[in-house]
Amino acid sequence: MSGAVHSALRLKQRRDWASFMDPSDRALAFWLLAPTAILLLLIIVYPVGRLVWTSLHNLSLTSGLPAEFVGLENFEIMLDDPIFWAALWNTVLITIITVPGALLVGLGLALLANLPFRYRWPVRLSLLVPWALPLSFVGLIFAWFFQSQYGVVNDILMRFGLPRIIWFNSPEWSFTAICLAIIWKTSSFVGLILLAGLQTIPRSLYEAADVDGAGRLRQFFEITLPLLKPAIVVALIFRTITALQTFDIPYTMTRGGPGTSTATLAMYIHQNTVSFLDLGYGSALAVAMFVLSMGVTVIYLRMMGKGH
Amino acid sequence: MASVKLEGIRKSYGAVEVVKGIDLEVADKELVVLVGPSGCGKSTTLRMIAGLESITAGTLTIGDRTVNGLPPRERDIAMVFQDYALYPHKTVYENMAFGLKVRNHPRHEIDSRVKQAAETLGIAHLLDRKPSQLSGGQRQRVAMGRAIVRRPQVFLFDEPLSNLDAKLRGQVRTEIKKLHQDIAATIIYVTHDQVEAMTLADRIVVMRNGEIEQLGTPDDVYNTPATMFVASFIGAPAMNFLSATVSGGHARLAEGGRVPLGALAAILSDGDKVKVGIRPEHFLEESNGDCTVTGTVQVVEPLGADTLVHFTVGGETMTARVAAQTRPAPGTRVTLGCDPARIHIFDPVSERAYRPQAAQERHGSMAVEA
Numbered sequence: 001m002s003g004a005v006h007s008a009l010r011l012k013q014r015r016d017w018a019s020f021m022d023p024s025d026r027a028l029a030f031w032l033l034a035p036t037a038i039l040l041l042l043i044i045v046y047p048v049g050r051l052v053w054t055s056l057h058n059l060s061l062t063s064g065l066p067a068e069f070v071g072l073e074n075f076e077i078m079l080d081d082p083i084f085w086a087a088l089w090n091t092v093l094i095t096i097i098t099v100p101g102a103l104l105v106g107l108g109l110a111l112l113a114n115l116p117f118r119y120r121w122p123v124r125l126s127l128l129v130p131w132a133l134p135l136s137f138v139g140l141i142f143a144w145f146f147q148s149q150y151g152v153v154n155d156i157l158m159r160f161g162l163p164r165i166i167w168f169n170s171p172e173w174s175f176t177a178i179c180l181a182i183i184w185k186t187s188s189f190v191g192l193i194l195l196a197g198l199q200t201i202p203r204s205l206y207e208a209a210d211v212d213g214a215g216r217l218r219q220f221f222e223i224t225l226p227l228l229k230p231a232i233v234v235a236l237i238f239r240t241i242t243a244l245q246t247f248d249i250p251y252t253m254t255r256g257g258p259g260t261s262t263a264t265l266a267m268y269i270h271q272n273t274v275s276f277l278d279l280g281y282g283s284a285l286a287v288a289m290f291v292l293s294m295g296v297t298v299i300y301l302r303m304m305g306k307g308h
Numbered sequence: 309m310a311s312v313k314l315e316g317i318r319k320s321y322g323a324v325e326v327v328k329g330i331d332l333e334v335a336d337k338e339l340v341v342l343v344g345p346s347g348c349g350k351s352t353t354l355r356m357i358a359g360l361e362s363i364t365a366g367t368l369t370i371g372d373r374t375v376n377g378l379p380p381r382e383r384d385i386a387m388v389f390q391d392y393a394l395y396p397h398k399t400v401y402e403n404m405a406f407g408l409k410v411r412n413h414p415r416h417e418i419d420s421r422v423k424q425a426a427e428t429l430g431i432a433h434l435l436d437r438k439p440s441q442l443s444g445g446q447r448q449r450v451a452m453g454r455a456i457v458r459r460p461q462v463f464l465f466d467e468p469l470s471n472l473d474a475k476l477r478g479q480v481r482t483e484i485k486k487l488h489q490d491i492a493a494t495i496i497y498v499t500h501d502q503v504e505a506m507t508l509a510d511r512i513v514v515m516r517n518g519e520i521e522q523l524g525t526p527d528d529v530y531n532t533p534a535t536m537f538v539a540s541f542i543g544a545p546a547m548n549f550l551s552a553t554v555s556g557g558h559a560r561l562a563e564g565g566r567v568p569l570g571a572l573a574a575i576l577s578d579g580d581k582v583k584v585g586i587r588p589e590h591f592l593e594e595s596n597g598d599c600t601v602t603g604t605v606q607v608v609e610p611l612g613a614d615t616l617v618h619f620t621v622g623g624e625t626m627t628a629r630v631a632a633q634t635r636p637a638p639g640t641r642v643t644l645g646c647d648p649a650r651i652h653i654f655d656p657v658s659e660r661a662y663r664p665q666a667a668q669e670r671h672g673s674m675a676v677e678a
Contacts, residue, residue, distance in 0.1 A: 204393035207360050212407035212454075213381035222406070226397045 048290070054283040061277035074284035084285065086260045087268040094179060094250075094264065095243040101183040102239055103232065106190025111224075113191065114198045127195070130188040139252025142181035143168075146253075168254055171261030178250050178262055185249065186242070190235045197231025198224070230304075237300045244293050265289050310371035310384075310461040310494060311336045312357065317366035319352050319518075327352050328518040329366070334462075339488050339495040343505035344515035344541070351466055353515075354498045358464050359383050371461055386455035387464040390471065392447045394439040400426075400450050401435040407458045418457075425456045428490070429483075445476045452484075456491065465497040469504060481507060502542050506530065514538045536659040539585050539652060545616065547585045548626040550601070551656070554580040559653065562622020565601040568648045571664035576653075582662070585652035588616065591628040592645035599646040601626070605636045617642070 055074055059067040078084050113123045130138070145152050146167040154164045167173045201224065209219045247266035250256060256263030256271075269289065273282030312334040319327035327349040334340045342350040355361040357368060359380035368376050375383045386407070394403050401422055408418045426432040429449040439447055448468060455463055465484075469477045485508055488495055499505055505512050506526045514521045514529060514537075522534040533539035539547045552559035557573040558566040559582055567584050569576060576582065591601070603621035615635060617628045619642060628644055636642050653662045 202391065202393065204389050204391055205395060207358075207380075208387070208389060208393035208395075208454075209406075210360065210380040211358060211385065211387045212458075213410040214406070215381075218410060223395065 051283050051286055051290070054279055055287045057280045059278075059280040059283075061279065067280070070280070074281050075288075077281065078284050078288065083260055083263070083268060084265075084288075087263045087265045088288075090175075090261070090263060091244060091246060091265040093175075094182065094246050095240060097179045098182040098186065098246075099236065099239050099243050101179065102187040102190045103235065105183055105187035106235065107194055107228075109187060109191035110194035110198055113195050127188050127191050130185055131192065133185070135185065135248035136252045138181060138185045139249040142177065142184070142249070143253045146177045169258060171258055174254050174258065174262050178253055181249050181253065182243070182246065186239060190239055193235040193238070194228060194231050197228045201227045233300065233304050237297065237304075240296050240300070241293050244289065244296065265292075311338075311369075312462055312494065312496065313367075313369040314353075314357070315367040315369075317353065317356060317368060318364045319349070319356060319361060320364045325364075326518050327356070327364075330520060332513060332520070332523070334494060334496060337492045337494055339497060339508060339510045340513060341497045341499060341505040341509035341511075342513045342515055343499055343502060344521070346500060348515040349518040350498045350500075350513075350515045354464055354466055354496060357462075357496060358385055358387050384461045385464055386458045386460040386462075387466065388448075388451045388455050388468045390467040392439075392451040392471075394447060394450055394454075396439050398438075399435065400431065400437055400439070400442070400453075403439070403450055404435075404453045404457050407454065421457045421459075422453075425453045428456070428487075429453050444472050445480060448472060448480055449483075452487070456487075461494065463493050463495045465495065467499055468497075469499070469501070477504075484508060502544065506542065512542075514541060532661070532663075533585075533652065534661055536583065536585065536654050536661075539654070539661075543587055545588050545627045545629070547587050547652070548624075548628075549654070550584045550586070550621060550624055550626070552582050552584045554578055554582060559584050561601060562624075563602045565603075565621060565643075566599070567601070567646065567651050568598050569653065570648055570651075572653050572662050574664070575662065581656050583654040583656045583659075585654060586626075586646055587650065588627045588629040590647055590650040591630065592647060593630055593634060595643050595645035597645075599648055599651070600643055601646060602641065602643045605638050605640050605642055607638060608635055610635065 054067075056069060056071060057067040058065075058070045058073070109127055113120075113127050117123050144150075146154075148154060148164065148166040148168070151167075153167070158164055165173055167177045205223050205227075206219055209223055214222060245266050246264045247270065250262045250264055251267055251270075254262045256267050265285065266289065269282050269285045272278045272285060276282075312332075314330050314332040317327060317330040317332075318325065326347075330349075330353055332340070342353060344350050352361060356363050357370075359375070359378060359382075363376050367374055370383055370385070395406065398406065404422045404425060405418045408421065413421075422435070423432065426435055429452060431446060431449050431453060434442060434446060434450070439450065442450065448471075451468070468484075469480055472480060481504055484497075488508075497504075497508060509526055511523065511525055512529050513523050516537055522529055522538045524532075529538055529542050533542065533547075536549060540549070550561050550565075552561050552567065554560075554569065554573075554576045555578050558568055560566050561584065567586075586601070592599075601621060603619040603626060605617060605619045606625070607618040609616040609618070610632065612632065614632050615630050617630055617634070617636060619626055619628070630644075654660065655662060
């Protein structure tokens, strides 16, 4: 049976290849693919290439001098730059804290939204709202929440008899506030992906487990979690890549302060290119971030490949 | 093993009542089949026995325990699902062992039980595979294996063969019957397929609209159907029904046919309207004088072993199963006979079967009471 299927498949592949080699079909394929290829060249390959090229130049708009090719000099400066290392560390720390954080909260939200509510739409809507809000808007809301005089967080702390915290004066508390805001904002997106994953698990599996004698906790670890793995990996990839690019929330909440304690790589790139107009160095930093994102993506895709 | 007793079992979803008071006693080691068209409440009844649906009213007893409020895991039942419900990420071995592992059976016992069940079902070579690597028939066996290893008091089967192709269905059906003989288990089996019901059951429960229409052995429901519904549901091709009028100890058909009423003549009077039921296989090719059915041939279907002749009698379509070599031409008139002992007479209004006095006593309330 499967042998026959295999040989039929091989035959089909051979026929596909033969038709691909047919000159008229090749021309057709070329013209059909050309618009997409040109579009990708224009919006991805050209900007990335231009970025790498700029990173190899000394190009500062404040100096008034023309661009000068300096090779890897910008990268050498970067490796000696303590702010770069601080921003990189903050970025990695935000990723390490907020990605698992959002995954846990998102999983909880997805399990909640998957319960058989009589009316599902209010639950789904409340899951969607944080995801739909603009990032900078969330930053401003949370800056208000954590405001030391009038913020709701301090109000709650004091009602429980705890001391008031001046959140944005301390590097640790600032960082904590930012991470909480990011987790709140991003867990709904993770929740949506995991909810979609949960809904692909047939109900009869839980019924079989009920009959087999497994309790709710056991069902979660033996059925839900293993079958949710593909959705978890997808959520992790998306969430990690966006975490590495974190900008809006710390920018609107703390501007990277106090000092550089909450500055991220994306903010440092923004500062160099937009505020200091140092396009050469800014591009070198951007190339570093690009390499970091690509590296993480490759690792996840490898993991996913092994899962299959 | 244990008996199962349903007393006045009801199920409602809001205002809609889908199971309307089922009384049924399944004896220890008995195989009872619930059969009926989709929506008749048979699967809901089974799921209530399993504990997967709550019971709106009535009492459910397994062995000597009332289990109404107990969750599935405390009812000591095993279930084979229509879609098999195998855990896709677990191997066949792990699927079968799961129920025992959850109940903390020692490892060597799990191992020996799984391997023994796998041997019985002929799936010992598949233990390391995942369900996705199995054929439909193999998955079905794994689902049965998962039930068997548990050694529960009662096995529940929910349309277990409906996802298999016709040939495999026949094969697995035989295996289930053999399995029942080997392990002598109490089994409640749900199907919409009357052939499965007839071949497997010790007793058949024919359900319709959430109620039991008839309960009896396969021979009972085939030979003495209580209603026109049961008569048409059990047996393939279905029983033929003809409108007739009682006259002089016979039911007079259209186009000059007639059927003797026998003992029923005593309880029917001239002019009564009745429905005459004749199974396709109970027509005789020669009219025996007393029983004749005349009609016009429409279509002839040779099946090899025999031939189906579809013909019309006064506008009503009939089917007769005749000898293989009998091939009347379409459009011709045929006159067939019938065995008077295998004629069924129904009340056209209540659709219930008339029974001679003696038979009525024997078959009890089913035949006459509404």
